Amino acid sequence: MPSITVYFATLVFLSFTIACEINHGCVHALKDEENNKSSVKTIKSEDGSVIDCVDIYKQPAFDHPLLRNHTIQMRPTAYPDGINMNTPAINITKVICPEGTIPILRTQPFETKLGRKSLNFEHPQVSGHEHAVVYLTGKYLGAHASINVWQPNVRTPAPAPEFSLSQIWVISDNSQNRATAEAGWMVFPAFFKDSQTRFFLYWTDDNYQQTGCYNLNCPGFVQTNKHFALGSVIKPVSTYKEKQFDISITIYKDRANGNWWVSLQNEILGYWPASILTGLQNGASDLSWGGEVVNTQPDGRHTTTQMGSGHFPYEGYAKSSYFRNIQVVDTKHNMASPVGMYPIATKPGCYDLHIEANKNTAYGYYFYYGGPGLSQNCR
Template sequence: MAAMRTCLVALVVALGFLFLERPATAAAETTAEMSAERRQEVQSLLRRLNKTPLATIQSPDGDIIDCVHVSKQPAFDHPLLKNHTIQMRPSYHPRSLNQNYNITTNPITQTWHQNGKCPENTIPIRRTMVEDVLRASSISRYGKKRPRSIPNLNSISGPDTPNVLNGHKHAVAAAQDNKCYGTKASFNLWQPTIARTNDFSLSQLWVTAGSYSGNDLNTIEAGWQVYPAMYGDSNTRLFIYWTRDAYEHTGCYNLGCPGFVQTNNQIAIGGSLSPISTYGGTQYDLDILVWKDAPSGNWWLQVGGNDVGYWPSSIFSYLQDSASSVEWGGEVFSPDAGQTSTQMGSGHFPNEGFGKASHIKNMLVVDSSNTLRLPSGVNLLAEQSNCYNVQSGTSVDWGTYIYFGGPGKNPNCP
């Protein structure tokens, strides 16, 4: 029981920090309507984010993908990375004890690939537009998360846990390990329906250390999300996030601030993913692996079998050593949490099973010998199981897995 309580404390503090976006109508603001000061702030941010490209690709979904030289990417604006030497490839990959863990049944592509690819020695960056910035709660908070308060969670996680999950609903699994060096899992791809522009729905992994109460929570996050207020559409998109101070000042989504160093020229972080699973039809999964490269100390990201880049060890505190908790699952955010019909996963409950409920399978952790192994114990958390729920299981083909999700508001969900 004590171990479970400890695990859930780490889980709760890691999950609940998303900023409230400004109303969708605010996106209608144009540069002509802005004050001179505000216009200058927006343009200054865009100059920092949008580096000069060597090539540009117009995606069919409306994105503009800039191919930026790998040495000119936003990461190197970070003061700790001014003289950073790029690690173009990891020293080695985690070992697998089961070859099934390396199988991806269907290839995943990104929509922008239909119109081209970025050349060698460049990385694809989704261009940030004025309207993207104007949908944020403020210019300074663009692409960042922010702590919010919630009703007391003492019944779940103990009296020392802060109230931080306002507007957030989860259906997740958590594994506690004093020394964890990464995780791998296969994420079922869906396109959940979003009830309002400010809502989002996602499926992701969290690698965490530190604590929210100490303002030193370190997180590495990766997965897919549907987030109209962030991207201006309802596409399913690849995303990453990181912080080292409980989301107070450091970290951001994707490449929206200095930190993550990308080395791959084919995968656009923040780009749309396709194809997507259909209810009762073909299922598509995306393998995501995050692990600590011991010689460099960097935390590498692999997506669909492709090494994408890394979070440098120097931008963290606790994660310079190891993680203490790993989580996998779904999350919905809405200002009307408990009253929203925003879907999680497929929009169907776990008990419907394969092809109907969303799943995450082959959930593994990386141990100190750089070996992928089954998590030693998995605890489940769903704040409102009648809205969104989670179930776990094990099998020969899927290892440790979960089904999760739900429709949100329904006759049994207040």
């Protein structure tokens, strides 16, 4: 990718420094050096990533004061009834870390106001975040989908960090402080220092203000899987008019203790402890599936950053990106079909969404979404 200018790098550094001074939740964005020192084994993966195998009890989560005496739960007490164990064919970089360790990707991330996640459907122009999602309200204990994986173009350099992602949101909106548990894939050059498509997690317990971060970059998520490093590259990705690839993600609550688990390709990755995600202690009030981009262009023109495949929903299979086999985890801990989904496209001339009317056995409930950004209909 083109190099970021010195001015931009300086701005990012200053923004990060200020953010860390006022936000204790981001101090672990500079934790690579500590991980290096406590590494039992260091691995260089096929995609060039450097991964440290760190003692499972020395992972960032245990620096949180609420988790100082936390005992790791290695497996959920129960799985949602009806969960589909068929794993789609795709390769996410796997490593072999020793027993009692977890893999942690070396990154040099930062936190800025625009770099933070957002869920502002009503006023995307204020936050710079734009969405094409389906939304569902009710009472839930989790969500599932298989997400079509692409490598959209993300504008860089830009006045501020831009990204393109596709993900599941599990949301509690029952108080002033929105809480979320999120998982999906993203292209975020300023964060990962490349333009590759990577798996990610995100969380917040106070509407993206002082709590939350990506992956393991702050105390929060407890990883139990020794094979997947959060932030790993996903390969292969889908190609226009050619073979399509997707990843299967489930986020669900453990009813016995309130922890929120994440599985990828039906492998358990770990969980957010109930003591961290307090806003989700009574379950989720909303679920969402879809795409998000950041538009930071200052000249009045829209960004060229793409969402999904970079093509509109009407182009259909192998051209547009999709979510399929959309399911919810209901209050009885059963996998169930969604009822009452509705689309939200904050700028349909730039990024749109279309829910398919028919349900078939291969794709279940599904929709197409995405778009090119700056174009004839998007200025």
